[in-house]
Amino acid sequence: MITAISFILVFCALVFFHEFGHFAAAKLNGIYVHQFALGMGPVLFKKKIGETEYSLRLLPIGGFVNMEGEDGESDHPRAFSNKKPFQRLIVLSSGPIMNFVLALILFFSVFTIIGFPSNIVGNVTDGFPAQVSGIERGDIIKTIDGRSIKSWEDVISAISSSKDTLDIVVVRNSKEIEFNIVPKLDNGRKIIGVTSGYQKNFFKSVKYSFLVVGDVIKGITSFLINLPLKGTQGGDVVGPVGMVGMIGKAAKESMVRLLQLSAMISINLGIFNLLPLPALDGGRIVFVLIELLRGKPVNKEAEGKVHFIGFVLLMALMVFLVFRDISKF
Incomplete structure (x- = not known):
């Protein structure tokens, strides 16, 4: 029915x-x-x-x-x-x-x-570089290798075009924390083991x-x-x-x-x-x-x-x- x-x-x-x-x-x-x-x-x-x-x-x-x-x-x-x-x-x-x-x-x-994908960390996969380095759910990714991060697309682009080691700065409880992470290759793609958290915003929803x-x-x-x-x-x-x-x-x-x-x-x-x-x-x-x-x-x-x-x-x-x-x- x-x-x-x-x-x-x-x-x-x-x-x-x-x-x-x-x-x-x-x-x-x-x-x-x-x-x-x-x-x-x-x-x-x-x-x-x-x-x-x-x-x-x-x-x-x-x-x-x-x-x-x-x-x-x-x-x-x-x-x-x-x-x-x-x-x-x-x-x-x-x-x-x-x-x-x-x-x-x-x-x-x-x-x-x-909501829509954002630069807020959603899930962190156990055993992957991000989790091993100490990145946590809810962290806001601010920069990757000095590149300003405003969206989930920025995160993917920065990781995929990165060198061997990533310099990632996140904001946690209003404090900035820096991590050095070596990405893992998965079917030719560089990943660190995080998924996007979701955010709600009227104008960004229109854009997405x-x-x-x-x-x-x-x-x-x-x-x-x-x-x-x-x-x-x-x-x-x-x-x-x-x-x-x-x-x-x-x-x-x-x-x-x-x-x-x-x-x-x-x-x-x-x-x-x-x-x-x-x-x-x-x-x-x-x-x-x-x-x-x-x-x-x-x-x-x-x-x-x-x-x-x-x-x-x-x-x-x-x-x-x-x-x-x-x-x-």
Whole structure:
């Protein structure tokens, strides 16, 4: 039950932010929006406000924004197809961008709840150089080899670029204590056997949220770039069934773990939708860019056929991933 509820809440949040991005951008650019729907299938609730009908549907497996002239020609002056290319680019890219915004909000929530890594010593591993030298939990690392330390990233950078012996100054009970420590090599990395303590600060939480989202985007992008050369391992790509299991497991572990996983999925969703594939936002963006290069619109009928074929292929991929997930059980 927890798994089902968690999946529905997470998926609805991801879809809502994505589709709301398209919706808000369309409205701001004066595009006529017929419908804004959360979910698919039979309508559970609907209400028309102004020119737009808002609906909640039975199946929590998606959502959509229905804009005039989105998939073909239209004589309506406020049709999507009649807007300037840069306006259409803004509308198409706003969905994925909102997925990144959601990830920022979720990571910020995590850092607000548990804090963020700092230059305060958390755990000290028995038998490792830091513990042997006398560093204790709660010590504040002030300098390493004369280098001022302000964050956990500074600690890692200073240790990894250090010489054979580290000159570490910590603050303990308002007093400075100096240690000379010889790092230990672990898989080619220099370590001293300490982990970061966590600290809470509103503005630094915002900063760390941007840093983490940036790192995740870099990691996923690197994976996609190397995909044609290295291929994938069995666990690299997860389908809908596998995602349900991951979300359920995270929900049972803790709210923080669920928020972290939701942020990761949101970033993945944003990047996936920006891929230059037919039927995705990225594919539609490509056609607008081609229009800008050609100086005239692409044939809408031809573009529609390309997106339809892309949609069929994406559904086939989805079915394949579902069956593969099930086979793992």
